[in-house]
Structure formats: structure tokens, C-alpha cells
Amino acid sequence: MAANQEPIEITDPQEDRYATLRAIPWWDQARVQAARVVVVGAGALGNEVLKNLALLGVGTLVIIDMDRVEAANLTRSLLFRAGDAGRSKAEAAAAGVRAINPEVSAISLHADVTREVGLGLFRRADVVIGCLDNRAARLAVNSACWQVGRPWVDGGLGVLDGMVRAFTPPEGACYECTLTSTDYALLNLRYSCPPGFRLVAGREPTTPMAAAIIGAMQVQEAVRLIHGQTVRGGRSVYYSASGPRLTPVEHRRRADCTAHHRYEPIVELPLHVERLTLGQLFAAAHAHTGGPAVLYLQRPIVTFLSCPDCGQHELAARPYDTVVPDFVPCPQCGALRRFDVTGTLHNDPDLAAIPIAQLGIPPLEILSFRTVEGWRYLELSADADAMFAHREEDGARC
Ligand SMILES: [Zn+2]
Ligand SMILES: [Zn+2]
Known part of the structure; x- marks a missing residue:
């Protein structure tokens, strides 16, 4: 048979889509496709995290956010379009995920994570990723993850810098262990402020560059957790654009921390x-x-x-x-x-x-x-x- 008459090989389109990932020796696409990741917060950081998870073909993404898209979000949020103004961020982000990769099941929850999300949702997650801008929401995610024993990866943004930290219950420090007395004072201030304070907290200056860097680092940790690789919890990595510099920080597990209680059975x-x-x-x-x-x-x-x-x-x-x-x-x-x-x-x-x-x-x-x-x-x-x-x-x- 002449070369130009060789039958065309029909490959599984799914094989093609993830071919370069499969070339990584330890990569297990079946495991990635079976994974369920809960992303809390669909702001600048959440957009970057979700984009990466969608590209990788993570099977199920649950997106939780209580806010709506505003014009000011468009400078840092790849998944949102001008026409999304006023739409639930969770819904708009889920639609953006499906547009990137229709094989991903994107579930949106327009909800306040501090009180409107059942613990059973966290229990069904392989990894929880926090893309939050306030301590109260982080505390809620932290306590949920420790109660049901699921790992979570927190991220935070500055203007050109940021930090990532992983928590792996029941080992190591938790988020609450890392709080200082100043953090508690600020938390109390937030609770004692009128409702408008929430809006101020959501408008901390940041850039799409910081979101891309920190979001990518969070997803790297999530991918390692999905593959069952050892991720040491209770450690932060700070990224600073001046230098540039990465600074690892070990957090001490506090013996008197009240957040380590596990619900079982x-x-x-x-x-x-x-x-x-x-x-x-x-x-x-x-x-x-x-x-x-x-x-x-x-x-x-x-x-x-x-x-x-x-x-x-x-x-x-x-x-x-x-x-x-x-x-x-x-x-x-x-x-x-x-x-x-x-x-x-x-x-x-x-x-x-x-x-x-x-x-x-x-x-x-x-x-x-x-x-x-x-x-x-x-x-x-x-x-x-x-x-x-x-x-x-x-x-x-x-
Ligand atoms: Zn703790
Ligand atoms: Zn009366």
C-alpha cells in the first residue's frame, strides 16, 4: 500500500486533548478526570485557579461565591465577559469553565461559604482551594476541612506578590494556628463593622499577574494532592516580585487550637x-x-x-x-x-x-x-x- 493510501488512524479525541499531560511519567489523567475539586471564591484568584483546573480536565469543579460580576472585575478575571455584569460570579465562572473544556462538570453555588454550604460538600471533595479575600471565610473553610478531613490550599494576593499555603488535616498546623492576635483583632473589627465593610475588603488592589502566579502555585499543590503525592501541610510560601523571591514559612501547630476537631464516624x-x-x-x-x-x-x-x-x-x-x-x-x-x-x-x-x-x-x-x-x-x-x-x-x- 502506498504511503498516501494508508488508512487514517481515528484517535480518541480525549486521548489527543490530554496527550501532552499523559507524557508526564507520573501523570494519571484518569485520576484527574475522576477528581472533584471545590473552589471557594471566584474572584481574580478563583478565575486563574478554575482556568487551570479546566485546562487539566479535572472531572468535577464546584464553584462557590456569593458575589456578582462587576465591571472592575474584568481586568483580572479571564472567565468573565462585559455581558456578565450583574450575574452571579459562580455561575459566570462555571460557564467560562465549560467554554474552555466541555468535558468538565462545573457546578455553581451562589452562596455564602460561612453559613450556606453543607459540610457534606467538603467531605466529597478531593481537594478544596481557597481563593478568598477575608479571614472569616478562610476560618469557615478551614474548620469545614478539618471537620471532614479534607486537604485545602489557601491563596492570598497582594499587588505584585502573594502567598500559598496547604493544610492537610489531621497533620500539621491549620489556618487558625497561623493567626496572630492582630488577625483576631481585625476579624473582630470586621464583625463589628456595618455591612458595607465587605465591599471594601473585596476591593484590595491586585493585578492579573499576581493572580496568575499564585493561582498556578495553588493548582500545582492540588494536582500533587490529587496524585497522592506527599504535600506537607502547615507551610506557607510567600512570593515577592522584588527580587523576585520565594520565602517558605513553617507554621507551628498550636496545641490549644480549637479547629482540629474531626467529625467521625x-x-x-x-x-x-x-x-x-x-x-x-x-x-x-x-x-x-x-x-x-x-x-x-x-x-x-x-x-x-x-x-x-x-x-x-x-x-x-x-x-x-x-x-x-x-x-x-x-x-x-x-x-x-x-x-x-x-x-x-x-x-x-x-x-x-x-x-x-x-x-x-x-x-x-x-x-x-x-x-x-x-x-x-x-x-x-x-x-x-x-x-x-x-x-x-x-x-x-x-
Ligand atoms: Zn489549628
Ligand atoms: Zn407587647
Whole structure:
């Protein structure tokens, strides 16, 4: 057969796409495609991290962000276009990921990571990558990752510099171990500031160059974790453009740190958060604990509002931080009402009909129950199927 008559070899397009990665001796594309990475924050850094993960063909990306795209984001965010203004950053980033690599399942969660994301989502991650601009969100990601024993890679940006640090529970220091008394003071300042402070925090000056460098370093750590390579946690690397210079820093694990608690064992319950009442939750919990159990909430709630003057009494059953000044005056006499606030609940018949979602419990949450025999951790596992299956369909349409 003459050379020009040789049959054309039809190769698997998937083989072609990742051929140069497969040429790396230790690279395992099947492992990368099976991986699930949670990216918290879809700002400048999140965009760079997601771009790299999409190029590599990481199988499932969960993108969490509570903000919306603004014109000022366009100087540093590869995945956003001018037409995305006003759109959820998580959604716009997910669409950008699918445009780069349609084989990636990109799931977007327009949510506040400090209270609207169930722990079960972190439990299902191979790696969590933090692309955040504030300590409160980092603390939330840190405590979630230690509770379910998942590694996380934090990144932070300056103007031309930045830092990357990996945490690998249960070994080494955690993010909270690295905080200084100044960090705690700033954290308290943030909590005591009016809501507008959040906007200021999100507008720290930075550049696409710093985001590209730090985002790439974070994904390198994530790739090593996905491949099961040893990544030593509790270490930071600072990158400085002047020099340029990379400075490694070892963090000491604090013996008194409260963030190292691991939830185990975790029992998967075939329950959805939606429409589940407190009475039904306690019935399911009792079936597993075999006795009375007290539910410890992540967010304190207001159970009742009562008026000391006229005796007006009202069931509230909502997170304390959602109580606005309008709730304070008594609707009957205008006096200041008393709030009953609690962080724990027992099987109270007065509250049995309350939907647990009303208490601020997110989908796929892992709930902590205290029993006479110790802690029990029960996950609302039925939410996982809906979350992953539904969003993957969304991805396939794009
Ligand atoms: Zn710690
Ligand atoms: Zn009253």
C-alpha cells in the first residue's frame, strides 16, 4: 500500500486533548478526570485557579461565591465577559469553565461559604482551594476541612506578590494556628463593622499577574494532592516580585487550637433538607443514637420572641443573624421584645413542625448530635444526588 493510501488512524479525541499531560511519567489523567475539586471564591484568584483546573480536565469543579460580576472585575478575571455584569460570579465562572473544556462538570453555588454550604460538600471533595479575600471565610473553610478531613490550599494576593499555603488535616498546623492576635483583632473589627465593610475588603488592589502566579502555585499543590503525592501541610510560601523571591514559612501547630476537631464516624441518612421538619429529624436521629440526643447548631437561632409588657409570645425559629430591627418592637404594644436565643435543640414538641431549612441548615449538612454515649454526626446525604446530578445536566446543556 502506498504511503498516501494508508488508512487514517481515528484517535480518541480525549486521548489527543490530554496527550501532552499523559507524557508526564507520573501523570494519571484518569485520576484527574475522576477528581472533584471545590473552589471557594471566584474572584481574580478563583478565575486563574478554575482556568487551570479546566485546562487539566479535572472531572468535577464546584464553584462557590456569593458575589456578582462587576465591571472592575474584568481586568483580572479571564472567565468573565462585559455581558456578565450583574450575574452571579459562580455561575459566570462555571460557564467560562465549560467554554474552555466541555468535558468538565462545573457546578455553581451562589452562596455564602460561612453559613450556606453543607459540610457534606467538603467531605466529597478531593481537594478544596481557597481563593478568598477575608479571614472569616478562610476560618469557615478551614474548620469545614478539618471537620471532614479534607486537604485545602489557601491563596492570598497582594499587588505584585502573594502567598500559598496547604493544610492537610489531621497533620500539621491549620489556618487558625497561623493567626496572630492582630488577625483576631481585625476579624473582630470586621464583625463589628456595618455591612458595607465587605465591599471594601473585596476591593484590595491586585493585578492579573499576581493572580496568575499564585493561582498556578495553588493548582500545582492540588494536582500533587490529587496524585497522592506527599504535600506537607502547615507551610506557607510567600512570593515577592522584588527580587523576585520565594520565602517558605513553617507554621507551628498550636496545641490549644480549637479547629482540629474531626467529625467521625459520619452516618449517611437518606434525607433531604427540603421539607424535613425538626420532629422528623429527631425521629431519624433517635433511630441511630438509640436514645435522647441534643442537636448542636452551627448558627444560633431565635426560638421565641416575647413581650415583657403585654405578654405577646411568638414562635420565631430562625437564625439569630437574620433577625432585623423590625422584629424588636412588640406588634401589639411597641415595647422591646425579649429574644430566646439558643445554639442547641432537643426534641421539643413546640418546634417539631418547623422545617429545618428555616433554621438556616443548608443542603448536605452534617449535623452534630450529643448523646449519652458521645457525639454522633448525621449527614443529610440525599441532597448529594440532587446537587451533583442536576448540575451536571446543566453543564451538559452548555
Ligand atoms: Zn489549628
Ligand atoms: Zn407587647
